[in-house]
Amino acid sequence: MRAPGCRASPANGSPKPASSRAHASDSNYNDAIKSLVAAGYGAALLPHEATAAQADKRIAMLPLRPKLWRPLGIAHRTGALEPSTAHVLDVLWRLRQA
Numbered sequence: 001m002r003a004p005g006c007r008a009s010p011a012n013g014s015p016k017p018a019s020s021r022a023h024a025s026d027s028n029y030n031d032a033i034k035s036l037v038a039a040g041y042g043a044a045l046l047p048h049e050a051t052a053a054q055a056d057k058r059i060a061m062l063p064l065r066p067k068l069w070r071p072l073g074i075a076h077r078t079g080a081l082e083p084s085t086a087h088v089l090d091v092l093w094r095l096r097q098a
Contacts, residue, residue: 034059 033044038058048063074092076085 030046030049033046034056036042037044038056045064045068074089076089081089
């Protein structure tokens, strides 16, 4: 099993020529970062995505040891809450109490 955070680095260690570099226009932030790594723009610490498609063959995904974790917070708009937001906050609050 992989760690929640994975390090992505170019598999062959060599940057690609400027003409073949991919643009980070992916709809997902992590996909955009992976595209930059695959194009030779460095390495990145990314969360492990268990449901993610197979990584680009130009990228080596390595688990971090020791595993990393970070505290998270919840951000929401002040004032009256939409019913869906109130439901999510309620579920998260109950998870915290468990």
